[in-house]
Amino acid sequence: MGSIGAAAVGLDITWAVDWVRRGAESMSEHRVELITLDREIGDGDHGENMDRGFQAVLPKLDDLPAGSTPADVLKMVATTLISTVGGAAGPLYGTAFLRGSGAIAGESSIDAAGVVSLLEASRDGIVARGKAESGDKTMVDAWTPAVDAARSAADGGASAAETLRAAADAAAAGSDATIPLVARKGRASYLGERSAGHRDPGAQSTAYLLEAAAAAASNGTSA
């Protein structure tokens, strides 16, 4: 079973770089969709912001010094997003990647527990910056289910890749679950009741980024 092989192999720098590449590809691919979601209940820039940020990240992947760890990659992503994305998403994702990097600092390869720490630290960073609670119709509503799902998976003995898969699926479901919510944080909160019936763009970009992480993990191990 691939999953046993995956459990045996930690996620290393190759995975981290692949995650970021896939993430960039996904932001580019879903740029218009994220703009459209944000236009409906925000100001129509989320896809543009995320795409601009990840396009700035890409060339820096080539400049990583030899011996870089996954944490180094995430830190580079963090600082690049902070200085190129802007808006609410820039500082929030920046903090997420920064805290995530901190949680796995020094490790050349991370296991399922490491994945949980990474995701949890990221989510906590977002909450610390943005003060959103679950149900406020923000990216937190994708991150928190992802953290919870990752923890149960890891607790149940899943591999790092399986743990990420569980996180990604939960983030996607969390994004879906934002649709009926009334926003209480971010720009969509200005709409009050009118925000219900629309998916939160940040929750959706989170789902795409965690999907990229999971895809990179399963790719790395099955290749």
Place this chain on the structure above:
Amino acid sequence: MGSIGAAAVGLDITWAVDWVRRGAESMSEHRVELITLDREIGDGDHGENMDRGFQAVLPKLDDLPAGSTPADVLKMVATTLISTVGGAAGPLYGTAFLRGSGAIAGESSIDAAGVVSLLEASRDGIVARGKAESGDKTMVDAWTPAVDAARSAADGGASAAETLRAAADAAAAGSDATIPLVARKGRASYLGERSAGHRDPGAQSTAYLLEAAAAAASNGTSA
């Protein structure tokens, strides 16, 4: 034959007042049409301007002193149009009615020759103010055929009413004939070749006003 009766009767104050009332009604009725014509090759205000002017004229008809002549009516129309219409049409029609009034000054009733003098003086006033020549695609292209037709009719022995009928029909034909022309005066001249294919709004309002004059004349005499 009604026309013989009409030939016998000169056009008096009743006719003049009726002309103006019918003219006002016509401007009101054709307001949108004249706006639309002017929108196509001008600035979309001709119908509004003419309607505003004639609406201002109407109440003054009730204040005419006893013993007023047709010339007095036309003079009142002239000054009222000058002070309420604005744009190019205000001074041009104002001058037309003022000169027309001058041409029949003192007459309590005008015959066919009087009609010709009135129309000719009006047309000459417009040309003096606006410097347009025939074929420039302006109201002159309705007035000049009207003057010419009136003169032939009168020369041929037509009544005042018949003379006005000839003038009105010629003005309408003159207005039709402006359609293919390229404008060389007024706002439509800015369009150059693009003005061809559109009727001149001022020629059309002239046709309506002379139609009102002719209708008032035939009505007055057949009543």
Place this chain on the structure above:
Amino acid sequence: MKKIINDPKRVVDESVAGFGLAHADLVRVETDPIHVVRADAPVAGKVGLVSGGGSGHEPLHAGFVGPGMLDAAVPGAVFTSPTPDPILAATKAVDGGKGVLHIVKNYTGDVLNFETAADLAAADGIEVRAVVTNDDVAVKDSLYTAGRRGVGGTVLVEKIAGAAADRGDSLDGVAEIAERVNANVRSMGMALTPCIVPHAGEPSFTLAEDEVEIGIGIHGEPGRERIKLEPADAIVDRLLTPIIEDLPYSSGDRVLLFVNGMGGTPQIELYIAYRRAAEVLAEKGITIERSLVGNYITSLEMQGFSLTVLKLDDEMIGLWDAPVHTAALRWGR
């Protein structure tokens, strides 16, 4: 038609009333017949400056009434030149004994109505001169047109002539400098969208989603040419080339560059146009000594812009820089 209005027939009256309330320190609004005069009119011993024309071009002209610029503005109905009565009333109100200059944009209606008012004022013993602005190179000045239209250059004529009047020039002197500005200024405009005259309720023309009008006037009338939308730089070139060739402007000239919004175009776009215009002038060795960017002579909510270039001399620069205090242009006080 979506507008912030109450009644199409009361648009001008209510707007001018609001203007008077907002700028009571600067102007007095007379309602019958409607005109806007400097709060302290007439200014004794100063030539009075009166301009006017159809409404819908705001801030032109009422926004330019005040010390250093116009003494009175006469707003007509939307896109309709005013009748002689309010022009006459304004002329009388601002006559400080040194005569009155009429600044008239070259449109048949404006010219005729101002002419009549000037005749009536002369009959009342007021000396009046008129300067007719005609800077729009989109229209050929020939026997086959009503002549070039007065557009953006009018704003510059009003500012500079206003400063000349302010320093005490005679009526002939003020008229002479106004003529000189007019002789040295050229403009051309374009529109991305039409505008809707309130009483008409319909757009002044219709454009497809990828079309623009080049050589547009300020009355919502269609332009000379309809083309496919182009990048900003190409549009600027299309407007600036005929302007430069017309006077012509040439290397070594010092100019004022005026990028004017038609009313509905955001400032962010005007500065993109400014950038390219400055680049083209620099390439030609023409120096921009002064500039003006914003909505100064508009066509209601039309989207688009016009470029105006004025060839400056030292006197004009001094008069341009002189203090002005109006609702729409203000500096030096």
Place this chain on the structure above:
Amino acid sequence: MKKIINDPKRVVDESVAGFGLAHADLVRVETDPIHVVRADAPVAGKVGLVSGGGSGHEPLHAGFVGPGMLDAAVPGAVFTSPTPDPILAATKAVDGGKGVLHIVKNYTGDVLNFETAADLAAADGIEVRAVVTNDDVAVKDSLYTAGRRGVGGTVLVEKIAGAAADRGDSLDGVAEIAERVNANVRSMGMALTPCIVPHAGEPSFTLAEDEVEIGIGIHGEPGRERIKLEPADAIVDRLLTPIIEDLPYSSGDRVLLFVNGMGGTPQIELYIAYRRAAEVLAEKGITIERSLVGNYITSLEMQGFSLTVLKLDDEMIGLWDAPVHTAALRWGR
């Protein structure tokens, strides 16, 4: 999408470049990272004022850079708050040794990015304080929102705080007056049409020919409520009532009335709105001491307007009247 632009991705860069060319006497444009600073920055011994936010609201903020107002403006991408880097660069560029005040409109992105920049500046030894404007009564300031948005009141905060800095107030003093203005100002806006963000290429929302959005923000985001078009006076009442009730303003208050165009609305309509707003305030015994009418904080080409009312005290009036010389607001020099 019809705009006077070259490339959606270069809109801000090119426009700011044009702004710098047109106002080289007032500002210096730095391109990497992009920010606009006073030509003579830093001014020694003066508190530096920095504001910024997404582009598309011009003249806010670059149009308010100059003596008596802001020392620097940081334009982000269209409708996207800038990142910390240019905010930090601007903060450093204007630090004249007396500290720097950040004037931040209350949006999550603006607040977070300015916070980060302030932390970095503090690490570099620059004293920074931030004032967050939040005057939009269309949004309830409660646990269930991101708080009221900063809109029209921001312009007034920038002018008055700028004057306080100009007269030599300390950082705490300037921050205190800025807070006081913010505490006494309320706004609400509406839109007749949406706007189109260049990179999005689609309208921010769609409205039927007879619909308007009430309680609109400045980012092209939809408002709280969509209603049928009403006459101007009814719309003004709809915006002004919640403003008056919120502070509340009451009889005897002296206020500044600010009628702001959203970018695509012609001036003729703004003054119709002003007229009614003045009428309502007069009925309530509220005196308009100062007023401002025009496009000062916009949403690209959006048609609509906002009303802002500031309760004045003598100090605020003095600071409002103090000389200011920026591209968009200028008097007294």
